[in-house]
Amino acid sequence: MSEYKLPPYARAMGMEIDHIEDGVPIIGMDFADRTQGRPGYLHGGAIGGLLEMAGYAALRAELERQGNDARMKPININIEYLRGGVKERTYARGEVLRAGRRVANVRVEAWQGDREKLVASSWMNFLLAAPKEA
Amino acid sequence: MNEPVEPRKPPFKLPDGMTFDPQNGARAFVKHGHTGFLGMQYRAHGEDWMELAMPWREDLVGVEETGVLASGPIISLLDNATSMSVWTRQGIFSPQVTLDLRIDYVRAAVPGKTIIARAECYQIRRSMAFVRGVAHDGDVNDPVAHTAGIFMLVGSTEWTRK
Numbered sequence: 001m002s003e004y005k006l007p008p009y010a011r012a013m014g015m016e017i018d019h020i021e022d023g024v025p026i027i028g029m030d031f032a033d034r035t036q037g038r039p040g041y042l043h044g045g046a047i048g049g050l051l052e053m054a055g056y057a058a059l060r061a062e063l064e065r066q067g068n069d070a071r072m073k074p075i076n077i078n079i080e081y082l083r084g085g086v087k088e089r090t091y092a093r094g095e096v097l098r099a100g101r102r103v104a105n106v107r108v109e110a111w112q113g114d115r116e117k118l119v120a121s122s123w124m125n126f127l128l129a130a131p132k133e134a
Numbered sequence: 135m136n137e138p139v140e141p142r143k144p145p146f147k148l149p150d151g152m153t154f155d156p157q158n159g160a161r162a163f164v165k166h167g168h169t170g171f172l173g174m175q176y177r178a179h180g181e182d183w184m185e186l187a188m189p190w191r192e193d194l195v196g197v198e199e200t201g202v203l204a205s206g207p208i209i210s211l212l213d214n215a216t217s218m219s220v221w222t223r224q225g226i227f228s229p230q231v232t233l234d235l236r237i238d239y240v241r242a243a244v245p246g247k248t249i250i251a252r253a254e255c256y257q258i259r260r261s262m263a264f265v266r267g268v269a270h271d272g273d274v275n276d277p278v279a280h281t282a283g284i285f286m287l288v289g290s291t292e293w294t295r296k
Contacts, residue, residue, distance in 0.1 A: 007195060007196045007197065007198060007204060008192065008193050008194070008195045008196075008198060008204075009193070009194045009195060009196050009203075009204030009206055009207065010204070010206075011193075012193040012194065013206070033166075033167055033170075033171070034167070034168060034171035035167075035168055036166075036167035036168055037167060037168055037169075039167075043167065043168035043169070043210060043213070044209075044210075044213045044232045044235065045168060045172075045206065045207070045209045045210020045211070045212075045213045045214070046168050046206075046210065048206060048209035048210070048213070048235070048237075049204065049205075049206025049207070049209060049210065050206075052204075052205055052206055052209075053206070073242075074205055074239050075238070075239060076236065076237060076238040076239060077205075077209075077236070077237050078234065078235070078236040078237075079209075079232075079234060079235050079236075080233070080234045081231065081232045081233060081234065081235075084231065
């Protein structure tokens with residue numbers, strides 16, 4: 001996988017590539033005031049932002065594997081919040097269910113200490129647009 | 135399968151039935167934590183709706199080459215505006231958590247423009263509040279995103295076993 005740099009928003013939020021698992025980047029984000037919603041808990045938007053970054057990273061890795069140079073454009077996301085995110089590091093990993101000619105369907109999950117206890121689960125759909133002319 | 139929600143104490147304590155003043159409440163709320171970091175601002179409200187703004191900022195960009203805002207901050211803005219629309223409709227603070235939130239990105243936001251979220255609580259029951267809204271960058275009739283979601287009113291007696 002080529003060098004993948006997270007966008008400014010992700011870096012500002014303290015997100016980073018924690019490690020690579022089966023070719024898929026796992027995104028990590030430490031708890032901080034900038035990620036906090038109600039006192040002591042992660043903000044739902046911070047969780048959403050983390051899920052999206054993991055979704056992008058997983059899809060990008062899959063497109064590279066396929067040699068597909070399409071541009072990823074987000075269509076939509078649906079987030080289920082399963083439990084409150086506490087003052088711990090949060091991880092997210094995306095799984096590309098299908099990257100076709102027109103769209104890609106991606107599942108993304110986030111967890112903290114115990115990987116079996118998900119903080120949030122989501123699906124994202126991406127438009128795979130033709131690359132801009134060089 | 136998800137476990138049924140267990141009765142539990144509200145996750146944080148606000149005085150029961152404390153009156154929610156949408157304007158001052160929202161202004162105080164957006165100063166702290168994640169909302170403060172994103173620079174959210176109160177704009178307006180009505181009986182069952184809330185409007186928040188979030189100025190464009192370089193460090194919130196999702197695509198460095200174009201300056202288009204990341205969608206994460208838009209999720210956060212819509213989450214807060216929809217959540218506050220519930221309190222606005224209720225007129226009181228009551229503990230709530232997001233059950234789910236769906237966002238359709240109908241177009242890219244214009245770089246440099248403030249994002250405005252307008253959200254309404256269109257239905258409220260004993261334990262759930264149903265919300266929807268849009269995010270736009272100046273023209274409410276030309277949104278960048280639509281949202282629909284549900285908040286769980288975790289202080290509800292619906293889960294109290296006798």
